[in-house]
Amino acid sequence: MKVNVLRQQSPVSKPYWETFEYDGSADNSVAGALDYINYHDDIVNAEGKRSTRIGWECSCMQGICGACAMVINGRPALACETFVRDFKGKDIEIRPLRKFPVIHDLVVDRTSIHENLKQANVCIGEYNPAENEEHAHQYAIGKCLKCGLCLEVCPNYVNGNTFFGAAFANDCYLVASRNRTEDKRIRRIYAEHFGKTCSKSLSCMEVCPMKIPTLASMAKLNRNKTRRYG
Numbered sequence: 001m002k003v004n005v006l007r008q009q010s011p012v013s014k015p016y017w018e019t020f021e022y023d024g025s026a027d028n029s030v031a032g033a034l035d036y037i038n039y040h041d042d043i044v045n046a047e048g049k050r051s052t053r054i055g056w057e058c059s060c061m062q063g064i065c066g067a068c069a070m071v072i073n074g075r076p077a078l079a080c081e082t083f084v085r086d087f088k089g090k091d092i093e094i095r096p097l098r099k100f101p102v103i104h105d106l107v108v109d110r111t112s113i114h115e116n117l118k119q120a121n122v123c124i125g126e127y128n129p130a131e132n133e134e135h136a137h138q139y140a141i142g143k144c145l146k147c148g149l150c151l152e153v154c155p156n157y158v159n160g161n162t163f164f165g166a167a168f169a170n171d172c173y174l175v176a177s178r179n180r181t182e183d184k185r186i187r188r189i190y191a192e193h194f195g196k197t198c199s200k201s202l203s204c205m206e207v208c209p210m211k212i213p214t215l216a217s218m219a220k221l222n223r224n225k226t227r228r229y230g
C-alpha cells in the first residue's frame with residue numbers, strides 16, 4: 001500500500017506531497033508505519049528517489065500524550081491509536097493539523113493552546129476540597145491531552161483569534177468548579193473567549209480521543225451562577 005504524506009521542510013517552505021511504499025504489518029498503528037518508513041538509513045520514495053526522514057512527533061505511543069495528532073485520510077486522529085488494518089489495504093493520506101503553523105512535515109506548533117490559557121489566566125490555582133462534589137467530571141476533563149484535534153474540526157477556531165475552543169472551555173469549567181472564588185472571573189472569560197462564539201456544532205466531541213464531556217462543561221458554566229455545578 002502507499003502512504004502519501006504532505007511534507008514541508010521548514011515553516012517558510014512550500015508544502016508538497018510525497019508517496020512512500022509501505023510493506024509492513026497491517027497491525028501496525030499509523031505511528032508504527034511512519035516509524036517503519038523512517039527506520040532505514042536509505043529512505044526512498046515510491047518513485048525510487050532518495051528522500052529524507054518524515055518529521056512527526058510522538059512520546060507515549062499509547063494515546064496518552066497527544067503529540068502524534070495529525071489528519072489521517074481526512075480525519076483528525078492520534079497516529080498511535082489509528083491502525084493500518086482499519087484502511088483495509090487502501091492507501092493512507094497523512095497531513096499535519098491545519099489550524100496550527102507547520103514546523104516541519106507533520107510537526108506543528110501548538111503553543112497557542114497553552115498561550116491562550118495563560119493569557120486568560122485559567123490555571124488550577126487554589127483548590128477548595130469542600131467543593132469537590134464534581135469530582136467525576138473534573139477527573140474526565142483532567143484527561144485533556146491539549147492535542148488540538150478538537151480545534152482542527154472546530155468551525156470557529158482560527159489560530160491567533162480570540163475564540164479559544166473546546167480545550168479552553170473545559171479548563172474554564174475545571175478551574176471554576178474547583179475554586180469558587182474564581183467563579184465570576186472565569187465565567188466572564190469563558191463568555192468572552194468561548195461562550196459568545198461557539199455555534200454548538202460539537203464536532204470537537206466526535207474527534208476527541210479522551211471523550212472529554214465538553215457539552216456538559218458548557219451546560220454547567222452556562223447555568224445561573226447562584227446554582228451549584230452538579
Ligand code: SF4
Pocket residue numbers: 066143144145146147148149150151166167170204207208209210211212
Ligand atoms: S478536548 Fe479532546 S481533542 Fe481537544 S485538546 Fe483535549 S483531548 Fe484533545
Ligand code: FES
Pocket residue numbers: 031057058059060061062063064065066067068069078079080081
Ligand atoms: S504518541 Fe502519545 S498520543 Fe500518540
